[in-house]
Amino acid sequence: MRVGLGQFDATVGDITGNVASMTRLYAELVEAGADIVVFPEMSICGYPAEDLLHKPHFLEANRTGLERLARACGEVVMVVGFAEGEKDACCNSAAVLKNGKIEKIYRKGMLPNYGVFDEQRYFKAGTKPEYIEVEGMRVFITICEDIWELDWLDDFTSPTGKKDLLLNISASPFHAGKLYERRQILRGCAKRFNCAIAYCNLVGGQDELVFDGRSMFVDFSGEVVARAKGFEEDTLIADIEPDDSGKCRTKAVKAAWKWGDVEERYKIEEVYKALVLGTRDYVGKNGFEKVILGLSGGIDSSLVAAIAAEALGPENVLAVTMPSRFNSAETITDAEKLAENLGIQFETVPIGEVLEEFDDTLSLLQGWGSEGVAYENLQARIRGTILMSYSNQFGCMVLTTGNKSETAVGYSTLYGDTAGGFAVIRDVPKTMVYELCRYINESQGREVVPESVITRIPSAELRENQADSDSLPDYDILDSILKGYIEEDKSAAQIIEQGNDAETVHRVIRLVDRNEYKRRQSPPGVKITPKAFGRDRRMPITNRYYQND
């Protein structure tokens, strides 16, 4: 039996477009000899469709889209994910299509309701996996979470007790290291049930999520036999046949591929690719071609400019440097150099005069002062307003450049540097920002990000001789505290026990807690860590909890 996986970039709500993509890929895979063609979870309507699933007409549109796809389906079986049913009685389902008809429907049994997932808000749980017969083999259909816990499947079985192939259609979002987790899951499942697995994952960006694809075939022994590309559309084909002992052997057709070192370790490359795809899809799927960003010559905006140039093409990136008297000549030169290296448009719009006029106007109220935090924030807000004005005038999306460390402690100006449509590196800790810039230079074999940008002491340049370290601990310390507090839900006491300074830990935690309101008003960005701000971490703004011990 030849199995074809159609790993494609479904857009949420674009039922017509998604059905068209699958129709095209189905023809392609049938042409390649497939006996069964498999598409990802919810591929009719995209994932996650969120509260669109509460609209009865959206569920109807899923059904008519599925029927249209069925009409394009010939003798070769197709398995496709869709939202089935009515409001308040909706299932996350897989349809088996054949000869123009919907032959069978399986409904997801395990509904994740943690992390970024809200499936129990939308779906009723289905049953244990059901099987279909294809080319004399038993093919069990499962959906994503169904196989992340295996105990509930122990007694699932065909009448003969045999399981030949387990299909798993998924919409599994990326974070660094997720591929390895998935492989462990698939390996465990294959071994436990002594069956081959065909794993078809979604690819593409959807708001803060990136689905990384990397669909796989896993042999009954747990070995990954073939893997589709990451972060792009791809098809993957394998033949699954019984060997002499009656066990189903999987043989990759399209690519002779081996699971290697590459997949075992956390790789900076995958983070870079996730950021590029997430940016490309957010900008493009929201109807934009061009982006604009403020380029200060600092490392964060340099990285975002490089990602944007890769994602959208250098011709679609406009970088604006907006110097005040606090910006050094070196950083401005670096900004220009980086723009040159990337081949993006570079413009200079000084803010000095607007700042002066604003300062005069604000002085109408007694108590206004031309220094301090308010005056620093004012500069950032003038820059935000300039970028947004050009965005409105020229129809380009503003990319913001704040990293996760800053976002965590609120080292940013609301409506200033946080103003924009997409916060590309919002989930990238500062220490990883450096890593990514070095990766870009290494992988391109040239100095894209100027070395001076990487080695300069970080500064927001909002007052004379400012340095980030005036307000924050060193970034390696900060990032380690943040990881403990945010990703690992550790207490202050536990983080101090790890060898951190008590006063620093308490200060950082208070900053994180107090700045929830800023994050709530900031644009979305690509999730690349196990726990990102946003739908992954839902904290109250009004929150008096604080542990001092």
Added chain:
Amino acid sequence: MRVGLGQFDATVGDITGNVASMTRLYAELVEAGADIVVFPEMSICGYPAEDLLHKPHFLEANRTGLERLARACGEVVMVVGFAEGEKDACCNSAAVLKNGKIEKIYRKGMLPNYGVFDEQRYFKAGTKPEYIEVEGMRVFITICEDIWELDWLDDFTSPTGKKDLLLNISASPFHAGKLYERRQILRGCAKRFNCAIAYCNLVGGQDELVFDGRSMFVDFSGEVVARAKGFEEDTLIADIEPDDSGKCRTKAVKAAWKWGDVEERYKIEEVYKALVLGTRDYVGKNGFEKVILGLSGGIDSSLVAAIAAEALGPENVLAVTMPSRFNSAETITDAEKLAENLGIQFETVPIGEVLEEFDDTLSLLQGWGSEGVAYENLQARIRGTILMSYSNQFGCMVLTTGNKSETAVGYSTLYGDTAGGFAVIRDVPKTMVYELCRYINESQGREVVPESVITRIPSAELRENQADSDSLPDYDILDSILKGYIEEDKSAAQIIEQGNDAETVHRVIRLVDRNEYKRRQSPPGVKITPKAFGRDRRMPITNRYYQND
């Protein structure tokens, strides 16, 4: 048996403060002769605590808080809600305290995971209600949602089959008309189980939610015998005794109160009180005393100023009018008059010079134009920046003034008029804004909001002779389309069928869909309708779904 309900304003995370409030109220109710004292759902840690519930140390703090409260508990039984257990094995529980000890724990069986609720993200389901014996009576303990569906309770029973009193501790958020829904639920429950009900609800604002209190005693006949105050802390006491036929009669102790017309109808008064409480608690619980807002002389900012003055005292409200050449003398005069009527501070900060300087600076890039949407947005962003600068300088929170109709269709400037900490009337449709202003004038028996503000044709005053109706349908039409689309999840076809113009309906729906990104970056505001933007309606930003039929 005398039952005392302690309806109090718990703050999320403030375990020490909440325990102190309950200790005080317990003493007060014991003094009043109560045999059992009841507090709302999750009253130890506040509701909803969201992802704080994922922190092991937060759950431990719940336990120690509960133990501290138990130590303050004497012979009179206390029933109190708290978060029980460990991460990934946490329950929404009610503890029965007596003589310094935790005597019994009941775990909520029905976990709402719809609308604003995410309880299946946090909690494991418990069991059917359990009972305790107090003064020889059987008292069943339930938590909120447990009694919103009754079928699952049909066989819950004490060994003798008798149910004397059903306690329900709740954290039930407000929307207009909710009281009536609750009464139907309580009445149905009392009749079905032939028991008295003591319903203790939370009061207070928590981010976008307002808990309205209005705790109740319901007799076995379904009659509401007593009701606590709405939108403020209160205690409520009743005696529950068997009558000659053995049925438990409820007799209010504190107040001779009758369910009246007041509760049967949707009342503009309750919306007003919800907005006042929501604003007071958001500002206060986040550590602010004073607020600042832009007062244009339009009806929206007038209403917000009036609510703020009521919530925080006029001495804590600073109104700034920021005229450009597009603002009429009449609106500026109205703004001043309103400020005078409210007794709030009023300042004028003209934006003309900053606007001119910005315009010059922006002209550095070819293609910038001094008219059109970008130029209009620029004015709003200058105003937003002025307010935020004063906010940063003076430590007051900016209140934004956009209503639900504008918020829905994106008739606002991101980082301009949406810039601020709290969006007081974000869930109030424009037609209700008028209703509220008239209510304020009527209830105060004087012209608080000048009549000219109420009767003037709405305009954003961002260009010459602008009127809202240039861009939007009349507000009564708009609000009716929005209600169908947002609150009722109707399709375009269904809304057109109701007698609306097809082109208008499609235009409005497209505007709603396209402006999700603006809402996502706007501050929270008080939920007062059955479906508010925010946690109540979770739509993807990237969303190509659109039905043209």
